[in-house]
Amino acid sequence: MRTAIVGTGHRAQLFTEGLAKRDAYEVVAFCDPNSVRMAFHNRMLLAAGRRTAHLWPPARFEEMLRVERIELVVVASVDATHDLYINAALRAGARVICEKPMTTDAVKARSILDTVEETGGTLSVAYNYRFNPVHRRVRELLAGGAIGSVHSVHFEWLLDVSHGADYFRRWHRDKANSGGLMVHKASHHFDLVNWWIGAEPQTVYAQGQLAFYGPGHEHGYAREYARAHGSGAAADDPFALQMAENATMRELYLDAEGEDGYHRDQNVFGAGVSIEDDMAVLVGYDTGATMTYHLTAYAPYEGYRVMFNGSAGRLELNVEESTFTGITLRPFWSPPVDHTVDHDHEGHGGADPRVLAALLDDEPTEGAEVADARQAALALVTGLAANRSFETGLPVRTADVLRL
Structure with a gap:
């Protein structure tokens, strides 16, 4: 082909x-x-x-x-x-x-x-996160009725001050390019919830702020430079990306600057950041379920926690990237049951090679189907509605943003 x-x-x-x-x-x-x-x-x-x-x-x-x-x-x-x-x-x-x-x-x-x-x-x-074995196991449990009907979801995603900061160094820092983290990053998570509970978002209320990155924050981390390469002020900055020290970054970006002027190593506390770094979202679904979601892009560690409350109990997913994963089912009137599955910690929890196989090899997806255009739009619309709610301070109907 x-x-x-x-x-x-x-x-x-x-x-x-x-x-x-x-x-x-x-x-x-x-x-x-x-x-x-x-x-x-x-x-x-x-x-x-x-x-x-x-x-x-x-x-x-x-x-x-x-x-x-x-x-x-x-x-x-x-x-x-x-x-x-x-x-x-x-x-x-x-x-x-x-x-x-x-x-x-x-x-x-x-x-x-x-x-x-x-x-x-x-x-x-x-949407490769569907192909992470841990996420597949969560869906199997929910679809199998392990907690009965799902009534609410509590979802917290933490980006640490290495990975999270990276969105504020590169083109993603401009909402016109990326749609902000509600679109670029959180659509991953919104897609997971749509898929996990078999529901479509209907209403969204959200508040977001640029609380840590960008100029003007009094936390003592800011240095005075536009971009890290060639700047003495960036030499001891833990938030600076030193591209010359990484062969791939050097070849892909530093050596390429002469053609388009794109700087991959901008100051995360510098001017020009138009995206949020701390976002809270409340979503109502067509099944009657609700979700509270929070994304923090300046955490001390990387990971996420998702809790599902249902008519027969509770399911908890707790992930600290590269160190710990746990899936715990808590039925009513019974001891907790561990449902943790083995998975790789590289490549989005082993999802990357699996999504490639699904996209390119027509292999059985083992319970995780590739997202089509409509499913991708459903993942997108929650973030778009959240962005609108940031601006208006009001709840937003997803159908008023994008009718599907």
Whole structure:
């Protein structure tokens, strides 16, 4: 299958490497504004014993589809540009795999859904967390009635001051690019809840703030520099990204700056941050269930806790990244039962290779199906409604944001 990859940043490496290992696919084209990053991915193909791909600028994307006879397009570009490539590829008759989120606003989401309907094409969105064995086990227990009918969900996600800070160094810090963490990051989690409890969000109320990152916070961590590379002020800053010390970061970003001026190592406490770092959300679902959700992007450790309350008991998931995972079922009038399953701690808990297999090999998904366009829109709409609620201070009906 003749394949093109659009967007050749860090996340696209998963797809370049995965496709290069599969004889059923040939990556014949890369499309990106930066030829240095595309050359990096071509070296990945060569290292896997595959032929290099042709390099195309985004302005010639539709020409690329035609000239290269593309059958599959993988979209891993900046989130706000996903719709441009998805719609053009579907209209050209290609199958599309898109990194999450599907897009960043309701107008673009509606255009994608309309294009899927008009063309009858196939769009799959890589919500890889569905393929984590721990998350699959949670769904099995809930679907099997382990706690009866699910009435409420309490979900807390913690990004630590390494991973969390990274969203404030790079293009994600601008909400126009990423939709903010409610869209870029939390859509992962909203998709999980939709999938876990078999429900669709109907109402959202949210409050969000930029409490820690960005300028003007009196916590003593800020240093005076625009970007870390070449700055003496960043030398002892634990929040600074030193790209020259990492071969991949150096080749993908530092060496590529001369072409597009993109700085991957911006000061997390500098100007230009328009996304929130502390967000609280209340969601009502069509089943009558509710969810309280909180995302903190400046925690001392990385992990998450999810609790489900039902008519027959409670299910608890507790994860501290790379160190601890626990699934505990607490039935009424019975001792707790441990349902923890083994899983990898790398690659999103072993989800990355499994989602690739589901997307590219048509392998049985063992209870986790790939998200289609509508499911991806349902994951997106909670975050879009939360962003609107941030602005208005009022509850928001998801149908008023995006009718599905």
